[in-house]
Amino acid sequence: MFNANHSQKKIIHIDMDCFYAAVEMRDNPEWRNVPIAVGGNGPRGVLCTCNYKAREFGVRSAMPNSRAKALCPELIIVNGRMSVYQQVSEQIRAIFLRYTDLIEPLSLDEAYLDVTDSPLFYGSATLIAEQIRRDIYNELNLTASAGIAPNKFIAKIASDENKPNGQCVVAPENVSAFVADLSLIKIPGIGPKTSEKLKAYGFESCADVRASSVAKLHTIVGKFANALYQRSFGIDDRVLETKRVRKSLAIETTMAEDIDSIEQCQVILINLFSKLKLRLAKHDDRQISKQTVKIKFADFQQTTVDIQSKACIEAVFIELLQKAMTRSNNRKVRLIGLSLGFAEQKSMDNQCQLALF
Structure with a gap:
């Protein structure tokens, strides 16, 4: 235990x-x-x-x-x-x-x-x-x-x-007693969908998780299983990140009226892309690792499509948009967003440790 x-x-x-x-x-x-x-x-x-x-x-x-x-x-x-x-x-x-x-x-x-x-x-x-x-x-x-x-x-x-x-x-x-009856929805990283999924398997509180195993949890929440099991006992060994590094760069817009054609969406995307490039210029020391397009439909359901990429390329965003729109099921679009993921920066300490070992 x-x-x-x-x-x-x-x-x-x-x-x-x-x-x-x-x-x-x-x-x-x-x-x-x-x-x-x-x-x-x-x-x-x-x-x-x-x-x-x-x-x-x-x-x-x-x-x-x-x-x-x-x-x-x-x-x-x-x-x-x-x-x-x-x-x-x-x-x-x-x-x-x-x-x-x-x-x-x-x-x-x-x-x-x-x-x-x-x-x-x-x-x-x-x-x-x-x-x-x-x-x-x-x-x-x-x-x-x-x-x-x-x-x-x-x-x-x-x-x-x-x-x-x-x-x-x-x-x-008092940590153990404080956490025991804690609802899983209160744990950072567990959203409504994951909470409902866990509930379907009989997990509603940290006490329920404690009575199970990491192996069982892994079949439900994947790689989050180990962290969830530890949180159920009140364990968190994370240190404070006093120097936070930006992991992504994003921009999005909600249209004044819903749109439904790929051509209209592409016009919005191109406009967003130019603004994203301007913001990216302030982070010219960062290596890009991923491009993502997000679409929110008129019914407020959303979808994202991403691809590994080492540059900010307009044509790639357009291709991702087209793929995302195949999921519309005739729904109109109310929001379009673009984002870039940045590659993890290795600190000098990490580089020294790698050299030492």
Whole structure:
């Protein structure tokens, strides 16, 4: 049996509360007590996030504007101000740096902090998290939630336990009990489809996984089986990635009206390709490894087609588009996206180790 208490690290996961919407409410006090969401204009737009008032009506992120408005007619949808959110995110990171330089940002509004060796607050990760949240509120007038645990997996789950504006501590000796009844859908990497597949085989909680084996899980979730089995015992040996390397570059657009001809799709693709090339110019030191086309149909089902490639080639994207469109089954297209995968960069440390051995 695994021993989840073997790691005594002190990891904090900080997650801002409805970040984009919170910034808008802060800067526009008249929106503080009304349901608001941040997203694109028009009925074709999709919400990035919404405040807790809107969530009371069932409004959620990634929801089409039309659906959100149907659930909450009073919903105010505002355009996102990404430059402002990025600026606030930098201010939040500056606060983190007062307490540790071991920071792994996951997005503009969340990050892992390793405070294992911090002497602050007598080495108490709980008190450090409380102070960070206090600093964010006092200086930026925004609230954050936190999870404190021996590893990244537990810390991330814990940060969602007492939202908004709260925190949850999972001590090493409590990890096993905390995880046992955890629903598998809460494990990062398990989406709705995988969750339903596992449920069909009788796996709904971590306790169910513990009672099985990696071999059995492998027949259901493939190579994710080993990680899933470890997570069911609360084990996560991943270290913080303080220097994150971009793994891909993507661009997409949602059409104002659904389109259905390959010629129309190709016009959109060519326009996206030119924009993707401009973005790629900022990453001219990276080796391309893959090209991918994504299509979302009118019924919101999507498909992707990719191919190994060492260059960004328009003709390859067009060929992938044609292949993806064979799956349309007469459905119209509402979104087209292009992406490039980058080859993994070998660090100097890795090269030295290879040379040594």
